[in-house]
Amino acid sequence: MIVAELKPLDQITALLNGYRSILLAGCGECVTVCSAGGEKEVQSLAAALRLWYRHRGVAARVHTVVIQRQCEPEFLAEADPLVAKADCVLSLGCGVGVQFLAERHPQIPVFPALDTKFAGGTVEPGWWGERCGLCGDCILHLTGGICPIIRCSKSLLNGPCGGSQGGRCEVNEEIECAWQLIYDRLKGQGRLEELEAILPPKDWSRARDGGPRRVIREDLRP
Amino acid sequence: MKAGTRLERLLKAGHFVVTAEIGPPKGASGQEIVNHARLMKGYVDAANLTDNQTAIVRLCSMAAALHVLRAGVEPVMQITCRDRNRIALQSDVLGAASLGIRNILCLTGDHQSFGNHPTSRNVFDLDSIQLLAGLRSMRDERRFMCGEEMRHPPSIFLGAAANPFGDPLEFRLVRLAKKVAAGADFIQTQAIFDLERFRRWMSMVRDAGLHERVYILAGIVPPKSPGALRYMREVPGMSVPEDLIERMRKVPRGRRAEEGVRIAVELIQQLREVEGVRGVHIMAIMWEEVVPEIVSRAGLYPRPQVPEEEPPA
Numbered sequence: 001m002i003v004a005e006l007k008p009l010d011q012i013t014a015l016l017n018g019y020r021s022i023l024l025a026g027c028g029e030c031v032t033v034c035s036a037g038g039e040k041e042v043q044s045l046a047a048a049l050r051l052w053y054r055h056r057g058v059a060a061r062v063h064t065v066v067i068q069r070q071c072e073p074e075f076l077a078e079a080d081p082l083v084a085k086a087d088c089v090l091s092l093g094c095g096v097g098v099q100f101l102a103e104r105h106p107q108i109p110v111f112p113a114l115d116t117k118f119a120g121g122t123v124e125p126g127w128w129g130e131r132c133g134l135c136g137d138c139i140l141h142l143t144g145g146i147c148p149i150i151r152c153s154k155s156l157l158n159g160p161c162g163g164s165q166g167g168r169c170e171v172n173e174e175i176e177c178a179w180q181l182i183y184d185r186l187k188g189q190g191r192l193e194e195l196e197a198i199l200p201p202k203d204w205s206r207a208r209d210g211g212p213r214r215v216i217r218e219d220l221r222p
Numbered sequence: 223m224k225a226g227t228r229l230e231r232l233l234k235a236g237h238f239v240v241t242a243e244i245g246p247p248k249g250a251s252g253q254e255i256v257n258h259a260r261l262m263k264g265y266v267d268a269a270n271l272t273d274n275q276t277a278i279v280r281l282c283s284m285a286a287a288l289h290v291l292r293a294g295v296e297p298v299m300q301i302t303c304r305d306r307n308r309i310a311l312q313s314d315v316l317g318a319a320s321l322g323i324r325n326i327l328c329l330t331g332d333h334q335s336f337g338n339h340p341t342s343r344n345v346f347d348l349d350s351i352q353l354l355a356g357l358r359s360m361r362d363e364r365r366f367m368c369g370e371e372m373r374h375p376p377s378i379f380l381g382a383a384a385n386p387f388g389d390p391l392e393f394r395l396v397r398l399a400k401k402v403a404a405g406a407d408f409i410q411t412q413a414i415f416d417l418e419r420f421r422r423w424m425s426m427v428r429d430a431g432l433h434e435r436v437y438i439l440a441g442i443v444p445p446k447s448p449g450a451l452r453y454m455r456e457v458p459g460m461s462v463p464e465d466l467i468e469r470m471r472k473v474p475r476g477r478r479a480e481e482g483v484r485i486a487v488e489l490i491q492q493l494r495e496v497e498g499v500r501g502v503h504i505m506a507i508m509w510e511e512v513v514p515e516i517v518s519r520a521g522l523y524p525r526p527q528v529p530e531e532e533p534p535a
């Protein structure tokens with residue numbers, strides 16, 4: 001899933017300066033799962049904003065909606081009447097949701113309430129970890145199912161840098177060294193000799209370095 | 223002969239070589255580098271110029287290498303993958319070779335979070351192994367990394383780093399073998415204080431026959447104080463035995479620098495005895511002036527001379 005986190009309240013209120021009718025738009029997918037922009041978070045941010053306006057004696061209206069999937073036009077349509085009544089939308093979707101909402105409403109400012117972080121998953125309750133750098137050319141079969149592109153701080157393809165120690169990355173004690181993980185896993189499977197091969201430079205043109213990407217499936221096109 | 227640099231000629235002739243590190247300054251003056259080079263001239267066979275080490279912005283390694291070259295010392299230009307993509311890496315190496323800077327040490331590079339611009343973006347388009355392979359193909363196959371042919375390939379002698387103390391230990395050897403397979407002609411190791419662990423690593427290197435395929439220069443850092451040793455022990459991928467720290471601690475403050483030199487000299491003498499060690503690389507950053515004394519006291523002065531050879535056309 002896409003993992004995101006709520007921006008600090010003072011940053012959000014700074015975005016809303018001057019607007020008096022605000023629609024908070026959550027999303028029912030990833031950001032609900034990572035507890036950043038689902039129903040619960042939308043309601044609590046709305047409550048916080050109402051309080052904030054009341055303290056300052058500002059008459060502002062804060063409305064809420066949770067769109068089932070902000071990155072899909074079909075679902076966005078449901079929120080059209082609410083958006084039409086607002087002078088700005090504060091989206092609690094990921095960066096994709098914010099943009100899809102904005103594209104649909106050329107006249108209405110749409111602001112992000114979240115910082116969109118990464119493609120990852122739940123490690124433990126309340127702990128999400130990054131797993132994929134969306135490189136467009138997956139090589140997990142070569143690295144024991146552990147992604148060195150995003151989990152090694154230097155995206156090394158040929159084994160650990162000199163700073164790996166005790167399973168930890170040189171950058172930070174909290175980061176597991178991806179190459180230690182890869183090594184341990186392949187060792188456990190008796191596949192260590194696979195690490196002797198030199199992986200050639202990656203074709204980054206398939207990642208974002210090639211420019212914004214799209215996927216076209218002719219069989220699904222109207 | 224791959225490039226015919228002085229470093230290569232000496233190694234090939236079987237001499238025990240001495241290289242030393244010069245850290246470029248955080249400013250636009252090359253004077254300090256020139257001073258250090260003049261000081262080391264005759265005591266070292268080549269001097270490494272670091273490439274924004276620990277990700278702190280400094281005068282670039284190519285310019286620094288040129289200062290050293292003009293001062294009469296052969297440079298080893300360090301180049302990291304942190305700040306340049308394959309376009310810039312190849313271009314810089316061509317430029318360096320055109321200036322007569324022909325020993326190139328290929329490094330991954332410290333992460334920028336260690337340096338003074340932690341909010342910068344990193345590149346890591348290639349890793350050091352891919353860089354080695356790419357530069358070798360420029361030299362030997364006269365081809366850019368994309369496969370395109372070139373008219374004047376760089377005549378370069380390629381180095382890489384190795385850390386005998388990093389984890390996972392067994393994988394370190396695999397990585398060294400990969401570096402050799404990718405094109406490393408010489409290796410400069412991480413600073414060695416833990417001789418026991420280094421000897422174990424070297425015996426693994428010999429078992430794999432790697433000491434016959436690559437010239438290994440052992441890294442030496444003269445310690446200045448027990449604090450410096452303790453600090454180095456905390457650096458990821460370093461191993462510093464407790465008794466060495468203890469030895470340094472017992473020496474009165476005013477005589478610790480002298481003790482540091484003694485430790486460096488002893489380490490060199492012991493490393494010389496290790497089969498497969500073909501030289502030492504002295505890293506006395508911010509203390510470069512001590513290098514001649516260490517070299518002399520280790521019995522490595524004067525440096526041997528070998529006849530010039532024309533680099534391959």
Ligand code: SF4
Nearest residue numbers: 132133135138139147
């Ligand atoms: S190799 Fe690429 S696609 Fe596969 S997990 Fe890593 S970043 Fe994602």
Ligand code: SF4
Nearest residue numbers: 152160161169170177
């Ligand atoms: S310590 Fe491990 S994860 Fe960190 S940069 Fe080095 S190889 Fe990558």
